[in-house]
Each structure stands twice: as C-alpha cells, then as structure tokens.
Amino acid sequence: MRQGRPAGPIGECLDEAAAMLLFARRWLKDPMKVGAVAPSSPVLARAMIKALDLEPGQTCLEIGPGTGAFTEHLVEACDGDVRVVLVEQDPVFVGHLRQRFRNAEVIAGDARDLPQLLALNGISRVPRILSGLPLRSMPPPLRMRLARAMGDVLEIGGRMVQFTYLAGPPLLPRLAAAARVEGRRVDFVARNAPPAFIWVYGKVAGPVISPGFLRRSDA
Numbered sequence: 001m002r003q004g005r006p007a008g009p010i011g012e013c014l015d016e017a018a019a020m021l022l023f024a025r026r027w028l029k030d031p032m033k034v035g036a037v038a039p040s041s042p043v044l045a046r047a048m049i050k051a052l053d054l055e056p057g058q059t060c061l062e063i064g065p066g067t068g069a070f071t072e073h074l075v076e077a078c079d080g081d082v083r084v085v086l087v088e089q090d091p092v093f094v095g096h097l098r099q100r101f102r103n104a105e106v107i108a109g110d111a112r113d114l115p116q117l118l119a120l121n122g123i124s125r126v127p128r129i130l131s132g133l134p135l136r137s138m139p140p141p142l143r144m145r146l147a148r149a150m151g152d153v154l155e156i157g158g159r160m161v162q163f164t165y166l167a168g169p170p171l172l173p174r175l176a177a178a179a180r181v182e183g184r185r186v187d188f189v190a191r192n193a194p195p196a197f198i199w200v201y202g203k204v205a206g207p208v209i210s211p212g213f214l215r216r217s218d219a
C-alpha cells in the first residue's frame with residue numbers, strides 16, 4: 001500500500017490515476033524504453049506473479065517495474081517472506097517506487113549492468129526474475145545485452161517470467177540461447193491493454209540448442 005495518501009477506495013483511485021499520468025508522461029519522453037502507454041492491468045500483474053511460483057525466503061528481482069503495477073501484487077503476495085529487489089533505469093520511476101514501496105530495495109540503473117548492480121547490493125544470483133522490459137520493441141544489440149545480463153544473474157534451475165504483446169516468444173531463440181534459458185508460453189491475459197501472453201523461462205545448466213540460433217533476424 002502507498003504511504004501518505006487517503007486510505008480506502010478513494011486513495012486507491014488517486015494512486016491509480018497518478019500512476020497512469022506519470023506513466024503516459026514518461027512514455028511521451030522515451031516511447032521505446034518505456035514500451036507501453038499505460039501500466040499493466042491488475043489481471044496481468046496477478047497472472048505474472050502466479051507464474052513466478054515464489055517460495056518463502058527467495059529473492060525476487062523485478063526488472064523494469066515502471067510505476068509498480070507488478071510490484072504492488074508481488075509485495076502483497078509474498079507478505080514479507082521474499083526479498084524484493086527492483087531495477088529501473090528511469091529516474092522519475094525510481095523516485096516514485098522508492099516512495100511507494102518502502103520495503104523493496106530499489107536500484108537505479110540499466111539492466112544491461114545487472115551483474116554489477118546486484119553485486120553492489122550483495123547479490124550474485126537470484127532464483128526468480130520478473131521482467132517488464134519491452135524486449136521485442138528494442139533494437140537487436142540492446143536485446144542481446146539484456147538477455148545475456150538476465151541469464152548471468154539467474155540461478156541454474158531458476159525461473160524468469162516475461163510478458164509480450166506479440167504471439168511469438170519475447171526472447172527469440174538466439175536470445176534464449178545467449179541467456180541459457182528455455183521457455184514456454186503459460187498464459188494469455190485478454191484483460192490488459194493490449195492483451196498479453198505470459199512466458200516462463202527456466203535456466204539450464206548446459207547450452208541451449210535452438211533451431212533459430214544462427215538466424216540474424218532472431219536477435
């Protein structure tokens with residue numbers, strides 16, 4: 001729950017309106033990085049958290065939390081039993097998240113540098129990653145760097161959940177191979193603008209054999 005605002009439904013509506021406005025303003029400033037004009041819906045947020053399959057005592061890294069549409073449900077679902085670490089590159093979102101989620105650790109930085117950012121906070125690998133990154137709308141070299149960084153910090157046997165508005169996988173085969181993860185589509189959420197598919201990726205010990213590995217267009 002956000003601190004310092006009226007309690008109850010009025011407070012919740014004010015929070016939601018403020019988050020929508022902030023999100024739209026940041027999208028206008030940098031549409032490619034923000035990747036959506038409005039925050040994700042609560043229905044998508046709940047489905048993403050369910051797909052994470054969190055266990056008590058785990059650390060969950062959320063990448064690209066924006067205004068905290070997923071974070072709110074993540075914090076609620078784990079009820080203090082999970083260490084919640086957020087990495088966000090937009091300084092305005094970072095300020096908003098720090099104010100809204102006093103019990104989460106908010107790291108300001110670019111997810112391309114995940115290993116270094118986490119190491120500065122005493123973390124080497126995590127068992128769960130919740131990603132809101134708009135991977136499919138990013139240029140191929142950037143996606144590749146992000147995929148490698150996510151793979152580097154995910155434990156073997158760990159799980160990463162990512163959504164996409166497109167029918168194909170959010171991590172195309174070459175990216176999944178670079179991250180050493182294998183994925184499957186687990187859900188479709190119509191009640192989101194736009195509707196979204198949810199993918200779960202698991203980190204494997206050996207190399208990922210992918211049919212599209214050598215295709216340049218897959219990056």
Ligand SMILES: C[S@@+](CC[C@H](N)C(=O)[O-])C[C@H]1O[C@@H](n2cnc3c(N)ncnc32)[C@H](O)[C@@H]1O
Nearest residue numbers: 035036039040064065066069089090110111132
């Ligand atoms: C599509 S929004 C998702 C926000 C939120 N998870 C939601 O679903 O409403 C993408 C978010 O990723 C952040 N982002 C984009 N590139 C990033 C990067 N390289 N490192 C960290 N955050 C990034 C954006 O600033 C934005 O907050």
